[in-house]
Amino acid sequence: MAFTHVCFWTLLTFMLTWTVFYVTNRSKKATKSEDAAPEERKDGATDVLIVGAGVGGSALAYALAKDGRRVHVIERDMKEPERMMGEFMQPGGRLMLFKLGLQDCLEGIDAQRATGFAVYKDGKEAVAPFPVESNNFSYEPSARIFHNGRFVQRLRQKASSLPNVRLEEGTVKSLIEEKGVIKGVTYKNKEGEETTAFAPLTVVCDGCYSNLRRSLSDNNEEVLSYLVGYISNNCQLEEPENLHLVLCKPSFAMLYQISSTEVRCGFELFPDNFPSIANGEMETFMKNNIAPQVPPKLRIIIKSFYSIRKPMSATVNILGNAFSQALVASTDEAKEAMRQGCYDYLTSGGFRTSGMMALLGGMNPRPLSLIYHLCAITLSSTAHLLSPFPSPLRIWHSLRLFGLAMKMLVPHLKAEGVTHMLFPANAAAYRKRYMAAATAL
Numbered sequence: 001m002a003f004t005h006v007c008f009w010t011l012l013t014f015m016l017t018w019t020v021f022y023v024t025n026r027s028k029k030a031t032k033s034e035d036a037a038p039e040e041r042k043d044g045a046t047d048v049l050i051v052g053a054g055v056g057g058s059a060l061a062y063a064l065a066k067d068g069r070r071v072h073v074i075e076r077d078m079k080e081p082e083r084m085m086g087e088f089m090q091p092g093g094r095l096m097l098f099k100l101g102l103q104d105c106l107e108g109i110d111a112q113r114a115t116g117f118a119v120y121k122d123g124k125e126a127v128a129p130f131p132v133e134s135n136n137f138s139y140e141p142s143a144r145i146f147h148n149g150r151f152v153q154r155l156r157q158k159a160s161s162l163p164n165v166r167l168e169e170g171t172v173k174s175l176i177e178e179k180g181v182i183k184g185v186t187y188k189n190k191e192g193e194e195t196t197a198f199a200p201l202t203v204v205c206d207g208c209y210s211n212l213r214r215s216l217s218d219n220n221e222e223v224l225s226y227l228v229g230y231i232s233n234n235c236q237l238e239e240p241e242n243l244h245l246v247l248c249k250p251s252f253a254m255l256y257q258i259s260s261t262e263v264r265c266g267f268e269l270f271p272d273n274f275p276s277i278a279n280g281e282m283e284t285f286m287k288n289n290i291a292p293q294v295p296p297k298l299r300i301i302i303k304s305f306y307s308i309r310k311p312m313s314a315t316v317n318i319l320g321n322a323f324s325q326a327l328v329a330s331t332d333e334a335k336e337a338m339r340q341g342c343y344d345y346l347t348s349g350g351f352r353t354s355g356m357m358a359l360l361g362g363m364n365p366r367p368l369s370l371i372y373h374l375c376a377i378t379l380s381s382t383a384h385l386l387s388p389f390p391s392p393l394r395i396w397h398s399l400r401l402f403g404l405a406m407k408m409l410v411p412h413l414k415a416e417g418v419t420h421m422l423f424p425a426n427a428a429a430y431r432k433r434y435m436a437a438a439t440a441l
């Protein structure tokens with residue numbers, strides 16, 4: 001009996017083990033055949049998958065596609081990037097661009113030519129040009145400076161102009177790895193759907209803040225310094241063909257002509273001494289520590305952004321504001337007198353009309369002329385209000401009119417900066433240049 005029991009349980013255990021083994025094996029096979037489906041896509045429409053259409057990804061896509069490869073590029077953001085990096089392309093970079101057939105991407109982006117560096121230290125300066133005749137360099141030895149985003153957009157356009165490049169907007173979430181080999185990526189497409197893409201070769205060009213490369217490389221990245229900068233609009237360096245490198249403390253500052261009308265100012269700072277931008281410490285640091293170390297010759301140019309344009313911009317701003325208040329119809333007698341005064345003054349002909357029209361037309365960048373004419377309008381409006389004889393009510397209205405005129409002028413004068421506006425350092429030079437240009441035309 002005991003023997004029968006042993007045999008029965010042995011047989012049952014065997015059968016159970018076999019059944020479990022069989023079922024497990026079948027499900028493994030089924031999983032394998034499910035895995036096989038994407039395998040078909042791996043050898044499908046794409047030869048190379050590129051993550052990121054920045055400088056590297058776009059140029060690579062173009063080069064590979066020119067070579068006949070089918071390229072799928074996935075880029076997180078197709079909008080023109082706005083960032084402070086990759087703005088200075090050295091002559092060697094231009095040569096490479098030429099070799100890739102991408103040299104026309106530097107056209108139409110207001111790129112500026114640079115022939116070398118101007119270096120400053122402790123009040124001394126020297127110019128270091130790129131060598132013109134030497135070392136077998138087979139290309140025109142000048143650099144180009146530009147807005148990185150404009151250049152990246154040109155590269156993207158150029159790459160996607162090829163029929164075998166598919167440039168898709170999407171964010172790559174992870175790399176698909178099998179037995180140590182990258183087979184493709186998972187990504188969120190423009191519609192927000194999570195999907196996959198496969199290719200025999202995947203190239204990750206997702207920039208310096210890459211999350212994806214971390215899983216592939218054990219490099220310990222260390223932030224040694226930050227580059228902080230801003231762009232000054234409507235100004236030109238005296239020597240726009242040089243990158244101006246100022247060796248100051250704690251590190252260095254750079255100024256270069258990033259477009260025909262803009263100057264990039266940047267400087268390097270260290271993580272242990274990084275002032276807060278949010279609470280204004282950075283601005284104070286720049287004014288007190290960096291700006292005084294910039295050679296006066298360059299400082300004048302940057303200052304010019306604030307001061308040279310001041311007489312003209314302040315004149316037009318104040319006039320626009322004053323007129324927009326004075327010309328509004330009103331039941332208030334003082335305001336109405338001011339409105340009438342403006343009309344009379346503007347239409348009286350001669351010196352008054354031409355003076356006002358020169359100011360309105362942006363032909364006279366002298367704030368003092370503006371103040372003179374606004375005072376004259378106020379006085380003639382007051383005289384109009386007091387005529388034919390000054391009753392107490394008329395005197396009261398004329399006092400209010402004077403108050404209104406001051407309200408139109410004083411806050412704007414203050415906002416524009418009285419000193420900058422009335423006593424700008426370069427006003428005479430500016431006027432001379434401004435008028436000379438007008439005469440030449």
Ligand SMILES: Cc1cc2nc3c(=O)[nH]c(=O)nc-3n(C[C@H](O)[C@H](O)[C@H](O)COP(=O)(O)OP(=O)(O)OC[C@H]3O[C@@H](n4cnc5c(N)ncnc54)[C@H](O)[C@@H]3O)c2cc1C
Pocket residue numbers: 051052053054055056057058074075076077084085086087088089090093170171172173205206207208210227
């Ligand atoms: C401060 C600074 C200044 C520099 N100045 C210069 C210079 O003057 N001259 C010079 O030659 N070089 C300069 N460089 C270096 C140069 O900018 C880089 O070498 C170059 O931009 C690298 O190109 P890239 O294509 O690898 O990365 P990027 O040009 O940064 O492009 C990365 C792209 O990947 C996309 N991306 C990121 N993550 C994902 C994701 N998960 N899915 C999909 N897309 C993604 C991004 O949107 C971006 O378009 C500078 C670098 C820094 C940091």
